[in-house]
Amino acid sequence: MKHVRMAAAMAAALVSASPALAQGTLRIGMTASDIPLTTGQPDQGGEGQRFMGLTVYDALVHWDLTRADKPSTLIPGLAASWSVDATDKTKWTFKIREGVKFHDGSTLTASAVVWNLDKLLKQDAPQFDQRQASQGRSRIPAIATYRAVDDLTLEIITRAPDATLPYQLAWIGISSPAQWEKLGKNWQEFAKTPSGTGPWKLAAVTPRERAELVPNKDYWDKPRIPKLDKMILIPLPEPNARVAALRSGQVDWIEAPAPDAVASLKAANMQIITNAYPHNWTWHFSRAEGSVWNDVRVRQAANLAVDREGLKELLGGLMIPAEGFMPPGHQWFGNPKFKLKRDLAQAKKLLAEAGYGPSKPFQTKILISPSGSGQMQPLPMNEFIQQNLAEAGMKIDFEVVEWNTLINIWRAGAKHESSRGATGMNYSYFIQDPFTGFIRHLQCNLQPPAGTNWGHYCDPEMDKMFDEVRNTFDAEAQTKVLQRVHEKYVDEALFLMVTHDVNARALSPKVKGFVQAQNWFQDFGTITMAP
Amino acid sequence: MLLYIAKRVLYTLPVALGVSIVCFMLVHIAPGDPLTSVLPPDASAQLQAEMRRLYGFDRPLPVQYGLWLLKTLQGDLGTSIATGRAVAVELWSAMGNTLMLAVLATAIGFVLGCLFGFVAGYFRDSWIDKLASFVSIIGVSVPHYWLGMVLVIIFSVQLNWLPATGAGPGGSADWVWDWAHIRHLILPAVTMSVIPMGIVARTVRALVADILSQEFIVGQRAKGLLDLGVLRHVIKNAAPTALAVMGLQLGYLLGGSILIETVFSWPGTGFLLGQAIFQRDLPLLQGTILVLAMFFVALNLIVDVVQTLLDPRVQRS
Numbered sequence: 001m002k003h004v005r006m007a008a009a010m011a012a013a014l015v016s017a018s019p020a021l022a023q024g025t026l027r028i029g030m031t032a033s034d035i036p037l038t039t040g041q042p043d044q045g046g047e048g049q050r051f052m053g054l055t056v057y058d059a060l061v062h063w064d065l066t067r068a069d070k071p072s073t074l075i076p077g078l079a080a081s082w083s084v085d086a087t088d089k090t091k092w093t094f095k096i097r098e099g100v101k102f103h104d105g106s107t108l109t110a111s112a113v114v115w116n117l118d119k120l121l122k123q124d125a126p127q128f129d130q131r132q133a134s135q136g137r138s139r140i141p142a143i144a145t146y147r148a149v150d151d152l153t154l155e156i157i158t159r160a161p162d163a164t165l166p167y168q169l170a171w172i173g174i175s176s177p178a179q180w181e182k183l184g185k186n187w188q189e190f191a192k193t194p195s196g197t198g199p200w201k202l203a204a205v206t207p208r209e210r211a212e213l214v215p216n217k218d219y220w221d222k223p224r225i226p227k228l229d230k231m232i233l234i235p236l237p238e239p240n241a242r243v244a245a246l247r248s249g250q251v252d253w254i255e256a257p258a259p260d261a262v263a264s265l266k267a268a269n270m271q272i273i274t275n276a277y278p279h280n281w282t283w284h285f286s287r288a289e290g291s292v293w294n295d296v297r298v299r300q301a302a303n304l305a306v307d308r309e310g311l312k313e314l315l316g317g318l319m320i321p322a323e324g325f326m327p328p329g330h331q332w333f334g335n336p337k338f339k340l341k342r343d344l345a346q347a348k349k350l351l352a353e354a355g356y357g358p359s360k361p362f363q364t365k366i367l368i369s370p371s372g373s374g375q376m377q378p379l380p381m382n383e384f385i386q387q388n389l390a391e392a393g394m395k396i397d398f399e400v401v402e403w404n405t406l407i408n409i410w411r412a413g414a415k416h417e418s419s420r421g422a423t424g425m426n427y428s429y430f431i432q433d434p435f436t437g438f439i440r441h442l443q444c445n446l447q448p449p450a451g452t453n454w455g456h457y458c459d460p461e462m463d464k465m466f467d468e469v470r471n472t473f474d475a476e477a478q479t480k481v482l483q484r485v486h487e488k489y490v491d492e493a494l495f496l497m498v499t500h501d502v503n504a505r506a507l508s509p510k511v512k513g514f515v516q517a518q519n520w521f522q523d524f525g526t527i528t529m530a531p
Numbered sequence: 532m533l534l535y536i537a538k539r540v541l542y543t544l545p546v547a548l549g550v551s552i553v554c555f556m557l558v559h560i561a562p563g564d565p566l567t568s569v570l571p572p573d574a575s576a577q578l579q580a581e582m583r584r585l586y587g588f589d590r591p592l593p594v595q596y597g598l599w600l601l602k603t604l605q606g607d608l609g610t611s612i613a614t615g616r617a618v619a620v621e622l623w624s625a626m627g628n629t630l631m632l633a634v635l636a637t638a639i640g641f642v643l644g645c646l647f648g649f650v651a652g653y654f655r656d657s658w659i660d661k662l663a664s665f666v667s668i669i670g671v672s673v674p675h676y677w678l679g680m681v682l683v684i685i686f687s688v689q690l691n692w693l694p695a696t697g698a699g700p701g702g703s704a705d706w707v708w709d710w711a712h713i714r715h716l717i718l719p720a721v722t723m724s725v726i727p728m729g730i731v732a733r734t735v736r737a738l739v740a741d742i743l744s745q746e747f748i749v750g751q752r753a754k755g756l757l758d759l760g761v762l763r764h765v766i767k768n769a770a771p772t773a774l775a776v777m778g779l780q781l782g783y784l785l786g787g788s789i790l791i792e793t794v795f796s797w798p799g800t801g802f803l804l805g806q807a808i809f810q811r812d813l814p815l816l817q818g819t820i821l822v823l824a825m826f827f828v829a830l831n832l833i834v835d836v837v838q839t840l841l842d843p844r845v846q847r848s
């Protein structure tokens with residue numbers, strides 16, 4: 001009898017713990033190894049901002065994440081509107097949205113935004129937070145000073161005229177000063193019960209294990225009020241563990257399924273969602289003195305040697321072959337003349353014109369990593385390209401370094417001894433705004449250690465265009481300039497442009513209504529769970 | 532005995548110091564930068580320098596070590612760079628989770644290991660011995676992370692009987708001893724038990740075979756002692772060594788398995804250590820390794836003492 005009772009209890013527990021629990025609850029397996037920082041300025045890169053930044057918090061400026069069929073553009077967020085002074089192009093005025101409440105009930109004002117900027121930029125402010133500052137400060141390099149003109153007007157002065165300021169501000173989450181005061185002016189306490197103005201509220205968090213978000217029913221942007229009852233975030237850094245969790249019904253959604261798991265996931269009726277987004281996977285060329293890549297013919301030859309369709313097959317279709325530095329169809333793509341296609345004969349011809357041949361074979365060294373955020377499958381992909389280039393007569397040697405080491409080499413620059421004489425580096429990029437997309441890679445004064453122009457590229461003509469980007473305040477006119485920048489990137493083959501990731505995620509068939517924007521960030525408000 | 536324990540406790544001090552120095556040097560020699568995990572990749576050199584100063588990484592290594600040691604002696608293991616939480620708090624909750632897993636895995640491993648070892652030793656050279664030895668060799672040789680994945684594929688993905696990851700529906704913070712939570716413990720514990728099972732089985736088999744061949748057993752048999760009585764003597768003689776092996780295995784398992792805890796996303800010390808390594812989280816890494824090493828030393832001490840108590844032949848000065 002005792003056994004029967006125990007078996008009944010076990011069966012009941014099994015039923016209660018089954019996926020049926022997920023009515024209106026979406027459980028997401030993230031690739032991050034910890035819950036991203038919850039205080040307003042998340043760590044864990046793009047994924048942190050996606051799940052713990054733009055869910056609980058709002059920025060002054062938002063990305064429009066409603067469309068899957070075109071790249072996202074900026075839209076008003078906590079700032080209802082903004083303008084730059086007609087005579088002084090460093091002076092910006094932001095009109096703060098009226099009537100917005102933080103989750104703790106306090107009201108958003110321009111002073112609260114100033115308080116938030118101080119939290120990141122002013123080291124002697126009581127609310128200065130080293131951890132948030134380390135995430136946020138590098139996102140807003142343009143800001144010199146700021147002040148609240150009145151309750152709903154914020155003024156920001158930039159160091160120099162810089163039309164990319166709104167893109168920078170889209171990174172900065174606004175936390176509640178009142179909640180911080182209430183919790184004894186303690187960010188560690190704030191991390192447990194944070195308060196922003198975003199569409200989701202953090203209901204519970206267990207470090208390294210899970211975070212529970214519930215809808216903010218009083219959210220100011222009514223169409224974006226989440227339809228779900230709850231969203232649970234679970235860190236699952238191990239790719240196989242993520243797939244197993246999805247297939248066993250422990251989660252309903254996983255980020256970045258491994259390409260070799262896609263077929264089995266599809267066979268198990270899972271939805272594989274992909275879309276273009278501003279990511280690229282390149283070889284960043286060194287342009288330091290003596291680099292083999294200083295000759296445009298060599299750069300073009302390498303770009304013509306890569307078999308991008310073959311690579312796509314290798315990755316089970318989970319990539320978009322590069323046609324330029326930006327993904328095809330991007331608003332900044334323009335109309336470059338140099339077409340990225342496989343043409344071995346032309347590649348060999350260009351290489352011969354550049355003086356390479358049997359008497360002077362082409363040989364160089366490239367830095368690669370065995371893994372890393374955004375690096376996709378770096379080892380097989382690089383070996384595939386190595387084979388492609390060998391067919392064109394270009395011998396490539398690899399220096400494999402661990403991912404964190406590669407980041408440090410990337411910061412140090414191609415001329416630094418840590419680059420070990422390599423003339424290129426396989427690096428993948430977040431290219432969502434003009435600065436991260438173009439300027440940081442190639443502006444003269446951003447050569448290391450001042451910035452991350454790893455290859456020490458410097459072209460006054462390009463610098464002039466970057467200045468134009470920063471000084472063109474009309475969005476359409478700025479897009480035209482950015483298209484010209486991109487055309488120069490492609491026509492002069494400034495990088496080995498290989499592929500774009502497709503932001504793959506696998507969803508249980510029960511997940512409905514998700515629109516995957518062409519963006520690193522996503523809106524989870526439209527999602528519902530089928531019973 | 533008290534003097535012996537006091538002496539052994541004193542011996543742990545140089546061990547602790549040695550571990551802390553080796554660990555400190557190793558994490559600094561390894562390539563990578565602790566701030567890589569904290570700062571966005573394109574943080575400027577100025578911001579990096581400033582953060583390095585704020586975290587105290589701009590100081591000479593001996594000074595950094597001295598300061599860390601001083602704090603540790605006062606019971607403060609510092610703050611994790613990656614999470615900003617106190618290392619002691621992170622470690623405490625992870626150790627609780629690993630303890631559950633390790634004790635269960637050791638219990639499974641010890642019971643099965645003794646059973647297989649005993650049977651194999653008692654029926655030496657028979658087919659039972661061969662079968663039990665085969666199982667124990669498999670236990671020692673099979674890569675346990677691979678076994679973990681296979682168990683997940685069978686029991687989680689295909690049969691959907693047991694969960695694949697995590698420490699319960701509400702995470703380890705809400706742990707209660709009910710089926711909904713215990714089922715999360717089963718697959719990692721079984722995976723983890725395989726190695727101690729193999730080792731204990733092989734040790735017990737050798738012990739039993741050795742004891743059975745000794746003259747006092749032959750004498751007892753000659754005096755007419757029944758099999759059951761002989762068995763009692765064999766167990767009594769084999770127990771101290773078997774227990775010592777089990778204690779050491781528990782020590783290994785308490786260190787947490789980076790691979791198993793990662794495969795099952797079990798929030799224990801192995802998982803924590805793995806993350807600390809990948810994130811170059813120096814305070815977390817140093818604190819965790821030091822505490823785990825001390826744990827191992829303490830466990831060795833306990834095993835020695837228990838062994839002395841169980842076996843009067845072991846004389847200690």
